[in-house]
Amino acid sequence: MQKATRHQTRDHNSRLVLKTIFNDGPISRAEIARRTRLTRPTVSTLAADLLDGDLVIETGRGPSAGGKRPTLLSINDAGPCVLTLDLSSDDYRAALVTLRGDVVRRAACSAAGLRGDEAQTCIYRLVDELLPTEALLGIGVATPGLVDPQRGVVLRAVNRGWIDLPLRELLAARYDRPVYVANDSHMAALAEYTYGAGPSGGNLIVVRVTQGIGAGVILSGRPFYGDGFGAGEIGHVVVDVGGALCSCGNRGCLETTSSIPAMLRAAKAADRRHSLLAGDAPLTWPRFIAAVAAHDPLAVDVAVCAGCHLGAAVAHLVGAYNIQSIVLAGDIAALGDVFLDAVQAEMHQRVLPAMAAATTVRYPSLDAAQVADITTLGAAALVMQRELGIL
Numbered sequence: 001m002q003k004a005t006r007h008q009t010r011d012h013n014s015r016l017v018l019k020t021i022f023n024d025g026p027i028s029r030a031e032i033a034r035r036t037r038l039t040r041p042t043v044s045t046l047a048a049d050l051l052d053g054d055l056v057i058e059t060g061r062g063p064s065a066g067g068k069r070p071t072l073l074s075i076n077d078a079g080p081c082v083l084t085l086d087l088s089s090d091d092y093r094a095a096l097v098t099l100r101g102d103v104v105r106r107a108a109c110s111a112a113g114l115r116g117d118e119a120q121t122c123i124y125r126l127v128d129e130l131l132p133t134e135a136l137l138g139i140g141v142a143t144p145g146l147v148d149p150q151r152g153v154v155l156r157a158v159n160r161g162w163i164d165l166p167l168r169e170l171l172a173a174r175y176d177r178p179v180y181v182a183n184d185s186h187m188a189a190l191a192e193y194t195y196g197a198g199p200s201g202g203n204l205i206v207v208r209v210t211q212g213i214g215a216g217v218i219l220s221g222r223p224f225y226g227d228g229f230g231a232g233e234i235g236h237v238v239v240d241v242g243g244a245l246c247s248c249g250n251r252g253c254l255e256t257t258s259s260i261p262a263m264l265r266a267a268k269a270a271d272r273r274h275s276l277l278a279g280d281a282p283l284t285w286p287r288f289i290a291a292v293a294a295h296d297p298l299a300v301d302v303a304v305c306a307g308c309h310l311g312a313a314v315a316h317l318v319g320a321y322n323i324q325s326i327v328l329a330g331d332i333a334a335l336g337d338v339f340l341d342a343v344q345a346e347m348h349q350r351v352l353p354a355m356a357a358a359t360t361v362r363y364p365s366l367d368a369a370q371v372a373d374i375t376t377l378g379a380a381a382l383v384m385q386r387e388l389g390i391l
């Protein structure tokens with residue numbers, strides 16, 4: 001019993017040292033001891049283990065504090081990495097991500113129209129392609145649908161026909177590595193929290209608008225999944241009673257008013273004779289974005305209308321959680337201020353004024369490359385949180 005306790009203490013201290021190197025490195029052993037309040041011999045022993053495990057490296061020497069110049073420790077960019085799978089679109093994407101959050105290798109596989117076992121085979125092909133011979137910290141999967149991240153089971157992913165799919169068990173058995181599976185919107189939120197300008201309070205909501213709509217909630221720096229793992233599932237909350245028929249069977253869900261397909265449908269259905277969207281050329285998302293950017297009245301109207309409905313849904317999140325940082329992620333960011341202002345204005349009208357005034361709605365603070373990899377980075381961050389206790 002005592003041995004187990006000692007082991008746990010060592011594990012805890014090791015994470016503390018690694019976290020200090022991650023956040024504050026390059027840093028000397030003496031400085032780590034000062035910041036963690038561990039003894040210098042303890043820090044030296046733990047640092048030796050981390051060096052052995054390739055998680056940290058010695059990088060040069062720091063300034064002398066009177067005697068010999070101390071050796072500095074940094075996170076090893078060339079050390080173990082995380083293999084991520086982003087299953088959020090029809091193109092499944094895999095990546096190898098370093099401990100610093102840099103993507104070093106990629107692979108992709110079209111899963112358009114694939115369901116059940118066929119979609120799974122696509123996943124295995126991607127992992128086989130990227131599985132490194134060197135150390136792998138673990139595999140992180142971001143998937144659409146209702147996911148139990150504790151057991152790594154996809155409870156329900158309608159588009160893939162997955163019901164109670166034990167994805168973690170399947171991948172762990174096949175590749176003998178730690179595997180974590182979570183909902184893609186939850187992982188987008190974790191990425192913005194981890195790699196973006198994280199909010200000081202540790203709370204954040206990221207609403208992701210793509211082909212569908214979902215939100216991820218971060219409470220005190222950790223994803224909040226909810227009792228049934230559906231926290232943030234706002235895509236099928238009705239915002240337009242009696243509105244358009246949704247894929248879920250209901251009418252007027254948020255996805256029927258504010259998703260990308262919904263906006264394109266609304267634009268197609270409108271009188272386009274005097275719009276930049278007139279003519280027989282296919283009405284694509286890039287074309288729609290360009291029309292909004294050129295202040296085309298029809299395109300702007302459609303975007304504003306979609307933004308208002310989203311703002312109504314965001315108001316409920318603000319009322320329920322009183323979280324002051326709301327981030328809109330996904331392809332939607334290309335619509336710029338037109339969309340953002342509509343969401344913000346509608347939210348303001350529907351929330352207690354003092355609460356609304358303290359709430360900011362914005363696009364991600366990640367750079368463009370990171371935004372494109374938002375679910376990938378979130379899946380990598382989850383593995384690092386769980387396996388190393390950093391981030």
Ligand SMILES: [Zn+2]
Pocket residue numbers: 235236237246247248249250253255
């Ligand atoms: Zn629905």
